[in-house]
Amino acid sequence: MDFIFVMTSEAAKIFVDYLAGNGLSMTPQRKVIVETFLETKGHFSAEELLALVQKTVPEVGQATVYRTLKLLVDSGLAESHDFGCGVALYEHSYGHEHHDHLVCTRCQKKVEVVDESIEKRQEILARKNGYVLTNHRMMLFGLCPACQKLRDKEEAES
Amino acid sequence: MDFIFVMTSEAAKIFVDYLAGNGLSMTPQRKVIVETFLETKGHFSAEELLALVQKTVPEVGQATVYRTLKLLVDSGLAESHDFGCGVALYEHSYGHEHHDHLVCTRCQKKVEVVDESIEKRQEILARKNGYVLTNHRMMLFGLCPACQKLRDKEEAES
DNA sequence: AATAGGATGAAAATGGATTTCATTTTCGTC
DNA sequence: GACGAAAATGAAATCCATTTTCATCCTATT
Ligand SMILES: [Zn+2]
Ligand SMILES: [Zn+2]
Ligand SMILES: [Zn+2]
Ligand SMILES: [Zn+2]
DSSP: OOOOOOOOSHHHHHHHHHHHHTTOOOOHHHHHHHHHHHHOOSOEEHHHHHHHHHHHOTTOOHHHHHHHHHHHHHTTSEEEEEOSSSSEEEEEOTTOOOOEEEEETTTOOEEEEOOHHHHHHHHHHHHHTTOEEEEEEEEEEEEOHHHHHHHHHHHHHO | OOOOOOOOSHHHHHHHHHHHHTTOOOOHHHHHHHHHHHHOOSOEEHHHHHHHHHHHOTTOOHHHHHHHHHHHHHTTSEEEEEOSSSSEEEEEOTTOOOOEEEEETTTOOEEEEOOHHHHHHHHHHHHHTTOEEEEEEEEEEEEOHHHHHHHHHHHHHO
């Protein structure tokens, strides 16, 4: 493998700095994984990322993707979520404000949501119990508009 | 095994009704598992429940505990939570109002919390996006008072 | 180019949870 | 009370996402 290590985006720089700051080195595998990651949108699993990476460099191993995904999370570029579907899903966190998720229980469609007053109340709840809040997870589950229609149609038919 | 099927608590009745309503039968195993479950407090894993059950009836198998725990969840008596510790933890949900959790990231101490205004806002968030909210999960992570002290002490020492 | 510590991929291991399957139980029917 | 279909059980096997192992390869520094 013969790569030129040029990664110019802000996010890429953060990753490079993270590696340098932790005595880790940039490698062809890490480069292609991070580049591929940076091109993704939305929420995806490690397996999905692996498949994308292998379109470019088929010999990258899954263990390396898992390992690099961990580095991405630690460097603050990625965030991992458990939506209850059995696999961890990742998403960008650099340049993405904090948000929570509204998930359709039927088609898995996800909407990113934030409510400042909820965030404030969470702080208050924690403080009231003497805890120092470090982070939180909030996931709202329901039926998306499309799936509501589908369900209504199904009910009408039966 | 020779059991007398007397389960008098409200919760036990709900379970019995759930079984009847679904063409399932009460069995000695289900009985001891449910009784043991009803005696627990707080949050516990399937393995922990299995251990408790086996103190009374050693020959109960783990698969049966997993299976019965699922029935307990379906019947509305139990709730399962993923606190990120690698195993599902269960808790009573009959006679327990809905609540969310504030969890210490160091000692796992859990406080049950509710904030009506957060619950209302969640509804609004969902509706604003056209979703029909069915349920939600909210978990606040932080350091409990005791662990804050411990951490301060450690920092002073180093 | 020598070297030491990292990094990698294939394969094996892990571990919670689920499934399989041969054997029992349950429960309505005779 | 015995019968038989359907359900339930336990032990063991299996699943499956993720992690670990380990022999080999690469990177950065001299
Ligand atoms: Zn939030
Ligand atoms: Zn949907
Ligand atoms: Zn709530
Ligand atoms: Zn604590």
